[in-house]
Amino acid sequence: MDLFDNGPQVLVPDAEGGIRYWPGFVGEAEAEAWFRALRDGCHWQHERRPMYDRIVDVPRLQAWYPLHGLPPGLPVAAMLERVQAAVPGAYTSVGLNLYRDGNDSVAMHNDTLHHLVPGEPLALVSLGGTRRMNIRAKAGGRALGIDLQPGSLLVMSHASQLTHEHGIPKTAKAVPPRMSVVFRARPEDVPRGRDPWGGAAGHGRERAA
Numbered sequence: 001m002d003l004f005d006n007g008p009q010v011l012v013p014d015a016e017g018g019i020r021y022w023p024g025f026v027g028e029a030e031a032e033a034w035f036r037a038l039r040d041g042c043h044w045q046h047e048r049r050p051m052y053d054r055i056v057d058v059p060r061l062q063a064w065y066p067l068h069g070l071p072p073g074l075p076v077a078a079m080l081e082r083v084q085a086a087v088p089g090a091y092t093s094v095g096l097n098l099y100r101d102g103n104d105s106v107a108m109h110n111d112t113l114h115h116l117v118p119g120e121p122l123a124l125v126s127l128g129g130t131r132r133m134n135i136r137a138k139a140g141g142r143a144l145g146i147d148l149q150p151g152s153l154l155v156m157s158h159a160s161q162l163t164h165e166h167g168i169p170k171t172a173k174a175v176p177p178r179m180s181v182v183f184r185a186r187p188e189d190v191p192r193g194r195d196p197w198g199g200a201a202g203h204g205r206e207r208a209a
Helices: 028-041 076-086
Strands: 009-012 019-022 048-051 054-057 061-066 093-099 106-109 122-128 131-137 144-148 152-156 164-168 178-184
Touching: 009 131, 009 144, 028 122, 028 178, 076 122, 076 152, 076 178, 144 152
Parallel strands: none
Antiparallel strands: 009 019, 019 152, 048 054, 061 093, 093 178, 106 164, 122 152, 122 178, 131 144, 131 164
């Protein structure tokens, strides 16, 4: 895949922009400052959930906030301003995942469609260590692997959630902590101040990688 000086890599094309990747969205120093501020300032939750006949740990830490009620001291507003300049959208919430090491992961999935506004993008900023994301068409075929670098931006169209899945696999390699910060547009009927999967803010199942 070629790198373009003034635009993203197009990983999956579609009529809404598809899945696009900006490897150098922000500089190294700014990305590191954002990572430290969010790592130390977010209300991280460790969720457990049923799977088959047992209760299992979700293999990552999570936080979620509505954009109209962000805690003071977090750099989310500054991040959103940068995202809006690159990919304008009606974003209303931010979900964060903290992958502490190579044992933390998220299975292949698409975002829950009825909790997204049709036509609006999902914007994912990666911070901390580099981790590989796999993207696979639901129709089958070989998965595409993309190494999400710190300070990068990955944007997925709403339409791509109908056609493709994405996930962060475990790795046996020693890797530093990695964080995803995902901006989404939620429908008005999603309760404000609460996670759309039924938990309080900061205690939900934000799934994008």
